[in-house]
Amino acid sequence: MSEQAAARAGGGLPPQHPERGFEGHPLRVLEEGHRQHGPVFGMTVDGVETVLVGTWAGLGELFAAERGRLEVLNTPLVHDLFGRALFNLTGDGHREARRLLRPALAGRALAEYVPALLEVTAPAVARWAETGTQDLYPASRSTTGVMSARVLLGIAPGSAEAKTFATDFERFVAATGAPPGPRRHASGRYWAGRAARRRLHALFAQQAAAAGREGCPGSALARLVAAFNGAPEAVGPLEDHLLALLIAARETTASLVTWCLVELASHRKHASLAAAESREALARPGLLLRREELPVLRAVLAETQRMHSPNLLSVREAVCPMTLGGHRIPAGTRVAYSPSAGHFDPDTFPEPDSFRPGRFLAGQVSGARLWAFGGGAHACLGRPLAELMALTIVACALGQGLPRLPGGPPGRIRYRPAKAPVGPLPFALDLEET
Numbered sequence: 001m002s003e004q005a006a007a008r009a010g011g012g013l014p015p016q017h018p019e020r021g022f023e024g025h026p027l028r029v030l031e032e033g034h035r036q037h038g039p040v041f042g043m044t045v046d047g048v049e050t051v052l053v054g055t056w057a058g059l060g061e062l063f064a065a066e067r068g069r070l071e072v073l074n075t076p077l078v079h080d081l082f083g084r085a086l087f088n089l090t091g092d093g094h095r096e097a098r099r100l101l102r103p104a105l106a107g108r109a110l111a112e113y114v115p116a117l118l119e120v121t122a123p124a125v126a127r128w129a130e131t132g133t134q135d136l137y138p139a140s141r142s143t144t145g146v147m148s149a150r151v152l153l154g155i156a157p158g159s160a161e162a163k164t165f166a167t168d169f170e171r172f173v174a175a176t177g178a179p180p181g182p183r184r185h186a187s188g189r190y191w192a193g194r195a196a197r198r199r200l201h202a203l204f205a206q207q208a209a210a211a212g213r214e215g216c217p218g219s220a221l222a223r224l225v226a227a228f229n230g231a232p233e234a235v236g237p238l239e240d241h242l243l244a245l246l247i248a249a250r251e252t253t254a255s256l257v258t259w260c261l262v263e264l265a266s267h268r269k270h271a272s273l274a275a276a277e278s279r280e281a282l283a284r285p286g287l288l289l290r291r292e293e294l295p296v297l298r299a300v301l302a303e304t305q306r307m308h309s310p311n312l313l314s315v316r317e318a319v320c321p322m323t324l325g326g327h328r329i330p331a332g333t334r335v336a337y338s339p340s341a342g343h344f345d346p347d348t349f350p351e352p353d354s355f356r357p358g359r360f361l362a363g364q365v366s367g368a369r370l371w372a373f374g375g376g377a378h379a380c381l382g383r384p385l386a387e388l389m390a391l392t393i394v395a396c397a398l399g400q401g402l403p404r405l406p407g408g409p410p411g412r413i414r415y416r417p418a419k420a421p422v423g424p425l426p427f428a429l430d431l432e433e434t
């Protein structure tokens, strides 16, 4: 009987896996852990004993068992900075807040955002083509930041509000890197971030009032204001949610776009096919919204999600005793899942280390086998908007030319807060020869 089977039979604590190498190659360590022990094992992560859950089956079980048993484990710093944003809420308040936020981030609302998204993205990406960009990830992040400010707050690029927003948002983001515990109170950037948060809340209120007076086409703001008008206190203030949406949207979407362009730079055939679809999409932007259209672009983005999930780990705490993978999980245990820990399973994804978008095109495997956007109670609420933003940027880029990395692919990678190249990554768009 394997160690895993024996532990299951006895309902014991999860088997332990050494954390050696996790800092440098976290996914490799997680994959090896799951290969040896199955969907659930224990490991020290950042000095704290953690139960890791992964694989398709493991995540399915985790998400089904989540409500009432696991809560998102956020640091005191995250609670201070984000207040009662969605990922700091629990129970009915959390459920209701999701219900109020969702219609503005999905479905029919998205059609309204397409012209605004193209309006801000096309010129930004045209500048990449004209001059080349010296660093792809910051350039992508700047674009997703401008797109998010436009769609979530109705802030037009180049306006006075855009400048105020950019300055304070950077101060706020810097504060998320302050010490997570009591030492944060001795940190200058923590206090600068708290002050920036107050000013950002005031700016949100000002934008909301303007949207109420004059309307705000191409933005989710008026819808969100209406949804939160008279909402119960337990759902938290809209300002807290807006700040969380802005943070969630910028880094992760920029990460996905960056890795997509990195892969296309070394897969010219896919890049050419996707470029042909991109030109169609730019001529008929409605195609960006229809799931059955632009199959190559969508397959390329799905394969990028598989190989380069932006998020490495999401962390929970067991609030009562529970069982996962047949193992006993005592109350108070730190539990974490990695969205991509099943994305390299060779039984589901043959040749898992190769970039093969065709696997999604030929129906060999469904995009539903991917967990890049998480699942369960805290599944990504912005997924439809994130996919639309990523599709828009990649289509605009390929509409300008084929991607090239003059200095070669990224040498070093960081995995947190979102997967990104370390150091500058020069990037160019070459006019395609016909």
Ligand code: HEM
Binding pocket: 072, 086, 087, 088, 098, 105, 244, 245, 246, 248, 249, 250, 252, 253, 256, 309, 310, 311, 314, 315, 339, 371, 372, 373, 374, 375, 377, 378, 379, 380, 381, 382, 383, 385, 386, 390
């Ligand atoms: C490629 C881009 C994105 C990826 C890969 C991504 C991934 C994720 C993942 C894995 C989670 C679950 C975290 C957990 O289990 O604790 C999550 C949650 C969340 N995401 Fe995203 N996300 C992306 C873009 C966005 C965008 C554009 C928005 C909003 C406009 C957004 C809003 C949120 C929110 C609000 C949550 C928290 C949900 C809750 O706690 O109930 N995300 N995201």
